[in-house]
Amino acid sequence: MSLNLRIASLGHLVRTKVTGLGTFTRFFWMLLQRSSIIFSRPRLVSQQIHFIGNYSLLIIAVSGLFVGFVLGLQGYYTLNRYGSEEALGLLVALSLTRELGPVVTALLFAGRAGTSLTAEIGLMKAGEQLAAMEVMAVDPVRRVLAPRFWGGVIAMPILAAVFSMVGILGGWVVGVLMIGIDTGAFWSQMQSGVDVWKDILNGVIKSIVFGVAVTLIALYEGWQSRPTPEGVARATTRTVVAGSLAVLGLDFLLTALMFSN
């Protein structure tokens, strides 16, 4: 390949990426503009919360439990060296509410709910159902996308809170029941060290932002997918890759903003 062609292909790459970002932002704006349906027909949203939230609950709760177990064991291993095993409760609670709860939930959410959203929208597009709706003068963005978006945004913080709660209980099971740390010290260290606004509220804000990002990426990929089986398969893969990367990148940004001082 000659140098000119290489430069040209690089320019093409940059242009497509920037255009993609623009389309994505416009898609977000379009979705927000047509969100009034969540007030006029709240049933649609509650159906989506059921589909996205309730069905993800089991995997979130089980993962939270095991993450809590592991945090209990690994935290004890480190804290034991400094003779401060009582701080295990604090360590488990802070790592879960500030970091692991929102992030791991969002990653699981991208895999469990994001993929199903993308595949659903992609297949609707491939089956020309979206086009049929437009013919019937039903706006598919308003009727199909907006309820799914708000369902995901509402379900995500709830799932993250459940994850943190189950994780703390898991850490308690390992720390107090298995290892034998004093249960009073476990809880009192946690309560004196965890702040409601600084730690828990910021964790909730994080999970809301992740919910917006993951659901939006999932819907966008489905909406933009090529209407073929291969196109839907690619869109589903891209949802997981782009969603996970967005979560991790946003997590760094939000942590730097919230906890830097």
Add this chain to the structure above:
Amino acid sequence: MSIEKTDWWVGLFVLLGGIALTFLALRAANLSSFSFAQTYTLSANFDNIGGLKVRAPVKSAGVVVGRVASIALDEKTYQAIVRLDMEKGFEFPLDSSAKILTSGLLGEQYIGLEAGGEDANLANNGTIKYTQSAIVLESLISQFLFNTAEKQGSTTTPDSESVKSK
């Protein structure tokens, strides 16, 4: 699934989220320590509060009887003014003394109240007169070093040998 049934499950899901958040706020964090019990205010002046923080416990004989409400600096005496929210029902004699203590070697600092012997009790907005500052490790070490150096410098002290051997 019928619409009513979906709504029931969604309701349960949202309820579970509410329970989880309440659990995090009350059990994992310190929101529950904002007790709704009636309190009265006492204040105490300290030369040095060390690492004392707002909401640190006030203990008497190890029992929590109140919490630190605010910490400020007196601009004239350059002392720290610590205001304490004491639970109603726990009253202390006028000559009670307050110390800043540390729980464990590296633990949090708290205020220890020692009851005095007078008949009259401290009233609301009263001041605890007898206070003892926090022990700052650096000043303690420098004091110790200063003392040893002084003792080593003077050969006439008969006890210097026995002190060293201890």
